[in-house]
Amino acid sequence: MTDRPDGHAEDPRWLDAADKAAWTGVVAMVMLLPGRLEAPLQREHGLTLFEYLTLSHMSEAPQRRLRMSELAFLANGSLSRLSNVVKRLEGRGWVRRSPDPADGRYTVAALTDDGFAVVRAAAPTHLRAVRELVLDRLDDTDREVLGRIAGTLALSIPPTGR
Template identity: 70%
Template sequence: MDQEGPRWLSPAEKEAWTGLVSLILLLPGRLEAPLQHEAGLTLFEYLTLSHISEAPERRLRMSELAYLANGSLSRLSNVVKRFEQRGWVRRSPDPDDGRYTLVALSDAGFGVVKGAAPTHVRSVLDVLDPLTAAEQETLARIAAKLRVRPADLG
């Protein structure tokens, strides 16, 4: 048994953690509500379409897309299945490595993401505009440090 007892957060650590948790809990709703209202998409759905639209040839491996959209492969698979049914994406084996599946954005899917993008950008700017350029750079560095990249993505 630990003689000193558990380690507790310092006041600075507690303040940092409380701020991070607030962001984690509050930001998704602030970003998702306008998308659902104006485009009928969840934030995860929009991010999924957006990341494919920005990829070379508008296609990505499912594993890379799961990382970029911050979702599990099973969650992503369900979303992509719905997108396939709507004609927004197509899945196919990766010709370079058949163990992977590629997802490609159709023209219809590109139209959906292009239509939703201004709504998303407005919401993002509402979050970022109060920050200085230096604070935005710091936020990006912190996010990169805290993000875990799955081993199969390099």
């Protein structure tokens, strides 16, 4: 509850049946989907979903290199979380970090050839899960609506710790 200017508490805006159905669906998707997407990556490639997304975004970048701050944004993670993951990926020989040659205040993460091979091997596993769990269950209109809704919600959520 929030206080009104007169000092009295405001009643919450309770959810009606349609609101509750929409919210319950969002919560179920947010809570269940990451684990379902991660399980085959873990089982078949020893990767977390966040590790895969980190490697995948680097694989799609020019020269397979991204500033850490941009990579954190693309992978939907904080810079500190990304730093920990990239350190682990560096230890496996899949990523190298170095100062940005254009501006040494920034750090660039570069995907190694071994890291690229890992992404190429894991991509079919990830794509199968994405299609099976989400995309193939929707028709063209639903996919378009889902993309629009997800984009709207993602843009309205303020980043934390970035």
